[in-house]
Amino acid sequence: MLQTTPPDLLLGAADVRAAAAAWLVTLKAERRFSANTVEAYERDLRQFLAHLARSGAAPTIPALVALKPRDVRAFMAARRAEGVSGRSLMRALAALRSFARHLDREGHGTVSALSAVRSPKMERRLPRPLPVAAAVAMASPDIRAGEDRPAWVLARDAAVLALLYGAGLRIGEALGILRKDAPVGGLDALTIVGKGQKTRMVPVIAPVQAAVEEYLATCPHPLPPDGPLFVGQKGGPLSPRIVQLAVASLRGALGLPDTATPHALRHSFATHLLARQGDLRAIQDLLGHASLATTQVYTKVDSARLLSAFDAAHPRAGRG
Structure with a gap:
């Protein structure tokens, strides 16, 4: 209600x-x-x-x-x-x-x-992608291994962030995944219900599947099939705020600016794929953008600067 x-x-x-x-x-x-x-x-x-x-x-x-x-x-x-x-x-x-x-x-x-009354004039802000190495590091539990946190919590956060960067999900989309739909056991795609209740199919690459499997192997809480895949320390649905705090901690560890947010990982997914000469309409479908104009904002980012780093570090590099 x-x-x-x-x-x-x-x-x-x-x-x-x-x-x-x-x-x-x-x-x-x-x-x-x-x-x-x-x-x-x-x-x-x-x-x-x-x-x-x-x-x-x-x-x-x-x-x-x-x-x-x-x-x-x-x-x-x-x-x-x-x-x-x-x-x-x-x-x-x-x-x-x-x-x-x-x-x-x-x-x-x-x-x-x-x-x-006219709408206020506003310059359209360009997305601010993370450096490739930083985006990859954020999706790894190793960068936080020294924290006084349970290993399963670190694995959980890494799995969520891997979905944001490796599959281009919004934070709410990642936290809305049900346990029965977890991309494990050979399941290499997710059906995502995004903004405006629009459904899209998103491929899940092997490194992201592995991150989710690691979380499931260590999570101490029972996860009913129709319940959330990602849970908090007491077993309830994971709050987006917890993910935001985890990213804030990683910003400090990696020396990143305040613009390095969970949503920046989604921006990075799109920008790095485009730098790899990905098809703009395919990226639009992956992101769930209603308008191609929204996706075209990424074409203004300097892709040449990102290409070599992406080729070396992004999970999609060299895998087609």
Whole structure:
């Protein structure tokens, strides 16, 4: 069941709170937005309503319909002054427009001010791949062998990171794998349900299979077939935060910048394959990108600089 902020924590009048609660349910149940996106959209709406409430009473639906473009621009300017990035402002505007569309569909009227405001200009950020040697090291338990952590935990983290780099998975996709679908025992592919509930088939190369097998051989917890493949120290589902902390520890050990995140391993997967002259559309399929334009961002990375290192170190090198 969708967990949303109780309506009284939204700073609008009763009609706005009721409409917002229905909108959030629609995002999750009908449009199948991820929990993180629903939470972010809810937060954006709450901040907008709080901004409007500072200049008067809690906004009502008629008040929202009557908004002027300058009211929306004032909110965006205030958020920008607080140091909010262009990317976050763009998402906030998308959230508000989504709520406005919901109001329109429900017969409350059109919030024309939102369509009159341009989205903030934002330079598209290039992915920041890791050096090949660093990416390979992250997916090895050896780099953390001196830590005061159980061997199975190190093997678990290595297996998760191997899936991010060796198969190009998002962290949520890796942690969503069920035990019965573990890529072991000759299973060399995974069926992944990605963003927008889109399904794709991802090959799993031998080094990644070996990392998962090592984890399974050492994990002390029972792993039911329909339960998660990766578990925490008490046997419950593994939190993405634990993986993020593991990568933060590896950053220190390898001398990497803060941009070396779990998602950077997925970027590295794509960039290193492209440097190996991989087919762009094939890489799009492997990543689960809805648009080829998203994948084409990787063509702007200097592939020549990566080619020789990739050929020497990446698990796909020399294997076709």
